[in-house]
Amino acid sequence: LAQDKKWRIGFSQATTIEPWRAQFNKDIVAEAAKHPEVELIITDGGDKTEKQVADVENLIRQEVDALLVSPKESAGLTGVVQQAIDAKIPVFVLDRNVDTDKYNQFVGGDNKLIGRAAGEYAVELLGGKGKAQGNVVEIWGGMGTQPAHDRHDGFHEFTDKEPGIKNLLDQQSGDWKQDQAYNIMATALRNNEKIDLVYGHNDPMAYGAYLAAKDAGREKEIKFIGIDGLPGEGVTWVNNGELSATFLYATPGAEGLRQAIKFLNGEKVEKTVTLNTMKITKDNAAQIMKDNGL
Numbered sequence: 001l002a003q004d005k006k007w008r009i010g011f012s013q014a015t016t017i018e019p020w021r022a023q024f025n026k027d028i029v030a031e032a033a034k035h036p037e038v039e040l041i042i043t044d045g046g047d048k049t050e051k052q053v054a055d056v057e058n059l060i061r062q063e064v065d066a067l068l069v070s071p072k073e074s075a076g077l078t079g080v081v082q083q084a085i086d087a088k089i090p091v092f093v094l095d096r097n098v099d100t101d102k103y104n105q106f107v108g109g110d111n112k113l114i115g116r117a118a119g120e121y122a123v124e125l126l127g128g129k130g131k132a133q134g135n136v137v138e139i140w141g142g143m144g145t146q147p148a149h150d151r152h153d154g155f156h157e158f159t160d161k162e163p164g165i166k167n168l169l170d171q172q173s174g175d176w177k178q179d180q181a182y183n184i185m186a187t188a189l190r191n192n193e194k195i196d197l198v199y200g201h202n203d204p205m206a207y208g209a210y211l212a213a214k215d216a217g218r219e220k221e222i223k224f225i226g227i228d229g230l231p232g233e234g235v236t237w238v239n240n241g242e243l244s245a246t247f248l249y250a251t252p253g254a255e256g257l258r259q260a261i262k263f264l265n266g267e268k269v270e271k272t273v274t275l276n277t278m279k280i281t282k283d284n285a286a287q288i289m290k291d292n293g294l
């Protein structure tokens with residue numbers, strides 16, 4: 001019954017067309033099911049900033065008790081997040097940041113750390129510290145997002161120290177999408193006789209690049225690294241030998257909702273909650289799939 005619902009929590013999701021976000025929504029819905037006192041209202045921005053802005057405005061008008069938001073991009077969502085804060089709605093920013101820190105809490109992975117782990121592994125795959133050699137294709141996520149910049153910066157902290165590593169592309173964004181990454185890679189393959197490693201800012205893009213290389217008959221010469229580590233995609237692709245590694249980027253769905261409820265119940269919450277990561281290679285991929293019933 002509606003009157004049993006003590007808290008109305010709004011969650012503005014950027015899009016649900018990407019598999020990681022579909023999982024994110026599943027995680028938050030599963031967590032909400034454990035809290036009968038919570039009514040969770042989820043909106044879908046359809047991968048469009050304007051739509052997501054309208055969604056948040058709508059949730060503000062509905063006077064939700066707390067707002068969770070996972071922005072499509074930082075700049076475009078900052079104003080409306082500020083509006084929610086001004087309306088005294090507790091705000092929890094999930095996964096992708098906005099350009100203000102006046103919100104109550106940020107919950108997400110440490111993208112700089114993940115980028116560093118990917119960079120360190122890339123150096124290892126290309127021959128090791130001080131000896132690494134190779135041509136690298138990096139496919140960026142959305143340029144207007146903090147995760148893409150952090151994943152880039154962290155990676156280059158390692159690879160830029162290697163004089164033998166050459167970057168073939170300059171800030172080419174596949175906007176987190178497999179098909180866009182496929183096209184970027186198809187062009188890179190046409191323009192470069194030798195490509196040794198692809199770093200995709202997420203698994204769908206690393207896999208899109210793999211498929212382009214496969215269609216060009218060159219996938220065996222190239223190592224592919226991604227990020228996200230969903231059991232049904234990234235981990236499976238690693239297990240198949242299509243990607244060399246992926247790095248877990250856990251969805252903040254369950255934790256974000258738990259934190260908001262904690263706050264609404266009068267408890268203190270940290271400004272930042274950082275979710276754990278792990279490296280996934282052939283060594284542990286099969287086990288992770290098994291643990292997830294695959």
Ligand code: FRU
Nearest residue numbers: 018020021096147176202249
């Ligand atoms: C999904 C996604 C994930 C990625 C995250 C970064 O929309 O692109 O693949 O890890 O967003 O914010």
